[in-house]
Amino acid sequence: DAGVIQSPRHEVTEMGQEVTLRCKPISGHNSLFWYRQTMMRGLELLIYFNNNVPIDDSGMPEDRFSAKMPNASFSTLKIQPSEPRDSAVYFCAIQGSSGNTIYFGEGSWLTVV
Amino acid sequence: GENVEQHPSTLSVQEGDSAVIKCTYSDSASNYFPWYKQELGKGPQLIIDIRSNVGEKKDQRIAVTLNKTAKHFSLHITETQPEDSAVYFCAASWGSNYQLIWGAGTKLIIKP
Numbered sequence: 001d002a003g004v005i006q007s008p009r010h011e012v013t014e015m016g017q018e019v020t021l022r023c024k025p026i027s028g029h030n031s032l033f034w035y036r037q038t039m040m041r042g043l044e045l046l047i048y049f050n051n052n053v054p055i056d057d058s059g060m061p062e063d064r065f066s067a068k069m070p071n072a073s074f075s076t077l078k079i080q081p082s083e084p085r086d087s088a089v090y091f092c093a094i095q096g097s098s099g100n101t102i103y104f105g106e107g108s109w110l111t112v113v
Numbered sequence: 114g115e116n117v118e119q120h121p122s123t124l125s126v127q128e129g130d131s132a133v134i135k136c137t138y139s140d141s142a143s144n145y146f147p148w149y150k151q152e153l154g155k156g157p158q159l160i161i162d163i164r165s166n167v168g169e170k171k172d173q174r175i176a177v178t179l180n181k182t183a184k185h186f187s188l189h190i191t192e193t194q195p196e197d198s199a200v201y202f203c204a205a206s207w208g209s210n211y212q213l214i215w216g217a218g219t220k221l222i223i224k225p
Contacts, residue, residue: 042217045212056211091156093156101162104156104157106156
């Protein structure tokens, strides 16, 4: 979890509400990932950015999900409208320019009721 | 595509004993194999990794071995301690591919 700050850490929201998760990578990366973790499906890659450009969003489950990376120090994952099945832990992760190693943030625990 | 299988799903060992977790992969092109530890309420944290040009790597009480012929790799933890209790994930990727293919995880329980 070195170098990645996520917020909020916990969020409980009602079905239909918009949810925005935030990620602030510290430095020394050129790739950023959003993952979702559930008991049923494990760790799933949602989207991958390289040099702030979305390269692979094939893991984004539906049009309700969107992600942006306006600069190297900030990214958001938005769910609109949220549904109970979106309840999960969402991780932001970065990959250094020197190799494959991926570093995760502490995660955002989302509950949609 | 690549597939990674991890066993066992739960492992309970006595404190001080060794623990071994095994993963198999399907794509012979895979050449990078990391292991992550996830403690409750935290994100996965890299604990050790190995590349395909190496057969074994050690870091204090943890070690990883790789058998490219059989396409499996294992995590070994010796002299287990209570703080080793966590969920451990293996993964595989190839080249500079960003896509890590993850195992399902092993819950390691260290009994006092």
